[in-house]
Amino acid sequence: MIDFNPHSKTLQDDPYATYRAMRDEAPVMHVPGLGFWAVSRYADVQTALREPETFSSRRSLDSDDGLSNVPMIVIMDPPRHGELRSLLSRAFTPRRVDEFAKRIREISIELIEQFIEAGSCDLWRDFSAPLPTIVIAELLGVPPEDREMFKEKSTALVKMVGPGMDMDPAALESSSNPVMELAGYLASIFDEKRKNPTDDLMGALLAAEVNGKRLDQAELVGFAVLLLIAGNETTTNLISNAAVLLDQHPDQRAYMFEDPARIETAVDEFLRFESPVQGLERIVTQELTLGGEKLKRGDKVFLMVGAANRDERVIENPDEFNIRRTPNPHLAFGWGGHFCLGANLARMETRIAFEEIAKRLPEYHVSAPTERLYSGAFRGLLSVPIEFKS
Ligand code: HEM
Numbered sequence: 001m002i003d004f005n006p007h008s009k010t011l012q013d014d015p016y017a018t019y020r021a022m023r024d025e026a027p028v029m030h031v032p033g034l035g036f037w038a039v040s041r042y043a044d045v046q047t048a049l050r051e052p053e054t055f056s057s058r059r060s061l062d063s064d065d066g067l068s069n070v071p072m073i074v075i076m077d078p079p080r081h082g083e084l085r086s087l088l089s090r091a092f093t094p095r096r097v098d099e100f101a102k103r104i105r106e107i108s109i110e111l112i113e114q115f116i117e118a119g120s121c122d123l124w125r126d127f128s129a130p131l132p133t134i135v136i137a138e139l140l141g142v143p144p145e146d147r148e149m150f151k152e153k154s155t156a157l158v159k160m161v162g163p164g165m166d167m168d169p170a171a172l173e174s175s176s177n178p179v180m181e182l183a184g185y186l187a188s189i190f191d192e193k194r195k196n197p198t199d200d201l202m203g204a205l206l207a208a209e210v211n212g213k214r215l216d217q218a219e220l221v222g223f224a225v226l227l228l229i230a231g232n233e234t235t236t237n238l239i240s241n242a243a244v245l246l247d248q249h250p251d252q253r254a255y256m257f258e259d260p261a262r263i264e265t266a267v268d269e270f271l272r273f274e275s276p277v278q279g280l281e282r283i284v285t286q287e288l289t290l291g292g293e294k295l296k297r298g299d300k301v302f303l304m305v306g307a308a309n310r311d312e313r314v315i316e317n318p319d320e321f322n323i324r325r326t327p328n329p330h331l332a333f334g335w336g337g338h339f340c341l342g343a344n345l346a347r348m349e350t351r352i353a354f355e356e357i358a359k360r361l362p363e364y365h366v367s368a369p370t371e372r373l374y375s376g377a378f379r380g381l382l383s384v385p386i387e388f389k390s
Contacts, residue, residue: 002026004038006162006279006302006376013372015278016319019307028291036163036281036300037293040307042314042331044291048282048303049335052077055282057338061298070183071222074230074338081337083210088223088341090208092201097345100139104349107134108356116360116390120367123384128239132349136231139345140224141200142189149185153178154232155373155382162376163281163302179225186224187217201227227342234276235346237373237380239353242270244384245321247366252323257358263351266323270350271309272330273321278306278379280334305331306379364388 002021005011011018022029022040029038039045048055056077073084111130115121133147142150156178190202197203205220215223246253256262284299295301309330310318333340340346357364364386371383 009374028293036302038302040304042308042311045303045308046335052337054285056285071219072226087208087210104352112360119390120387123243123386124240128236132232132235139201141198141202150228153182154229158233158375158378182225183221186221190220231342235349237276238350240381240384241274257362260355263354267347267350268328269323269325271332275306275309275332279304279377361388
């Protein structure tokens, strides 16, 4: 029996040998203590992500979509999921994201300016943590001075999640839960914007209609909370993970920095090799067979994106980090109906971040041990000390 506990720090320090053993020996494995099935092969993860009728995103089959107080599309099923998602994708168009490129570059440069003279910094604290937080705060239209608070709440939440960590609904909806704290804060900003309309994403959400109806306050807050959390932690982790990988592979870093047009392809390899989202939860809605195992209604599955992205059945030499890799059909942004709505934004932020690093500190090196973010579902860091010639 393979010992797999996604919450174990030992596993999180280096999960890939365990992931391989699972794919080879127990691709759909029941994890008794935590009460879910771990799904590690690419094909099985993709099948489940493609079939929302049989693999529900809801937290419980007995409850309505989402949390009652903070409905978020990521934990909804069709048809409501589709209606609300199309609204968000209309508000969050590629044009809006493209227009933001200039601003992302300005923010990146401002952040680098603050530490470049020192010759050293913590790349997490000074760059990869603040950049996505400022970007999403500005896109949404919330005061950037409150960003430390968003980061704190989203990091607190990320540490609490993962399969088998279901909290009872009372705890989830209690006012001291980080989600509820963010929700209360965002509700007051929506109230303000109702009186004084603004031309930002929150303003667009306030004006938007689904089937001729405006969103109610809970739905508005659900969107904003989801965007703040989703737009924050994952992109921070992608940039931090990538910075460390490039330090470990100086030849590839030199090749990438030689021609910044190469960064775009490299970003997919960062996403695949150290996937910021390691797994997604679903609930089985009817009896079915997956990977030779019989699953019944109500069973929980953990779709191990991080393991699927290293599956040699689909990816050649999956344990080799190769920024030239094409095609690179990773599942780091999910697949199917819930595919990440912020994928373009995350790619753009990461590309611009490394373009600016290439200009100002191309030969940085990690100068002390990094600190891992321990989370059952996310893969990232909390500290990346670096030194460079200023
Ligand atoms: C590296 C960065 C990111 C990664 C790895 C990532 C990953 C993912 C994944 C795996 C999903 C699918 C969830 C599921 O199927 O249950 C998802 C959904 C989502 N992401 Fe991202 N994400 C990133 C950045 C962002 C950003 C920057 C935003 C917004 C500003 C964003 C907004 C969303 C939203 C709204 C959803 C829900 C879509 C739905 O349920 O239909 N993400 N993301």
